[in-house]
Amino acid sequence: MTINASSIFKDVEKIRKTAPLVHNITNYVVMNTTANALLAIGASPVMAHALPEVEEMTGIAGALVINIGTLSDAWIEAMFKAAKKAAQRKIPIIIDPVGVGATQYRTRTARQLIQATPPSIIRGNGSEIMALCQQDQKTKGVDSTSASDQAVDAAKALAREYGCVVCITGKIDYIVSQETLLQVKNGHAMMPYVTGLGCTATALCGAFAAVNPEVDKAAAHAMAVMGIAGEMAARTAQGPGSLQVNFIDSLYQLSQTHIKEFFKA
Template sequence: MLVEQITQALTAVREQKPLVVSITNYVVMNNTANALLAIGASPIMAHSKQEMAEMMAFAGALVINIGTLDSAWIPRMTFAVEQANANGKVVVLDPVGCGASILRTDTSREIARLADQLIIRGNASEIIALANEQAKSKGVDALDSSDIALSAAYFLVKEYGACVVISGETDYIVTSEQTVKLNNGHAMMPCVTGMGCTLSALTAAFAAVGEETGVAAAAVLGVVGEIAAEQSRGPGSLQLTILDELYLLDEATLAKRLKLQVINS
């Protein structure tokens, strides 16, 4: 049943072509916009408060990614979340580097508190830090494994009414109803900057068509990463091939490749 829901969500994204508003970092704007286009969604990198109310009135979902955070961005982000709330739209929070600085940690928690409909997508260290547990990190890179972040994810689900996606060698998707374990992906993927940010953008595209857990996006990117790695000589070609495979992925291949397990419900 879960596999069928994931494949149906892929079809829905391609049919509905949802608009995803992204307040995201300078490093990954091109990557994430191209990934959204490749999967069939429509990206817009909007950062101005002056147009955000209009944007969120017709957009499908909002991404808040704090990767290149500064004091000018924070009020724009909080205002965008308020507009998403006013229009009943899902907010995907990517707490990049949460735990690496007080500014990043406090801002992540402020956005999480503010959002009415929230998906949090981070690596294990970011999820642990957001939950106010001890995390090992160096900037935006995780030094913790995904499985030890599960207790932090359960806390965040209760604290913020959120769904939580822990990305890593193994992905976990934690909701109030169940926890799903995904073992797709490839060891080369962390060698490409912005893979997590790409997952956050795709998560918003799926949320915009009603798949609000994060599991479909994690499944799709994991499978695509595996397929792309089989054809790539290194990280440079992997990045390009992932875009191609996002565009080419079909329901049958997705269902056949998926390695998922519901570990509690």
């Protein structure tokens, strides 16, 4: 199994044609920028977190994205409620365990969410994926020769345990499922200087998983689009301010030709 420029663009076209509603329960920092990224790629974002309405909103969505970046108790309750509804409806749940490992509150919440309603995709950086796994993981430590390897081992353990796809983003993105390991080598060194591009990657996973039932490919396609748009953006960026603006423009402009030119696996 593999992905290529044509499989990536097929999903982009489906998103643009069907404009799937992506329900985000996400953090305050990135609400605006992730909504803009979803719009630019052709999806329909909605943000809603109130207990009286989350189930109804998830009930009309094509995917649910949960991001724990600025948690509080009321929001956690809403996350569980929405995730339960998404599981009932069998729509993809995407979880972004922002800052897992930094506080027990985040670690506990992310783990409980994943246990209660195993997601389709978990998207995080290497240290988040390792922190998420730590207690469950058996193979880490001496077996691993680098942080990336350790994270891939952790991702494999999570994928086995929860039957989900785990997406580790970094210089190389690893998309890990129980059976498969995909790599995407797109992206640009300036991207980590823009706040919330990781959260945007997660949100895009929602849009792609809403139109593509092969979850590992959907996640890999989303990562490829992120990285390609980042590289397109970097061509004329003067810094992270213009990179962010160009990135949104690039998602909007993205054609099969761009994907063919930039895609690296």
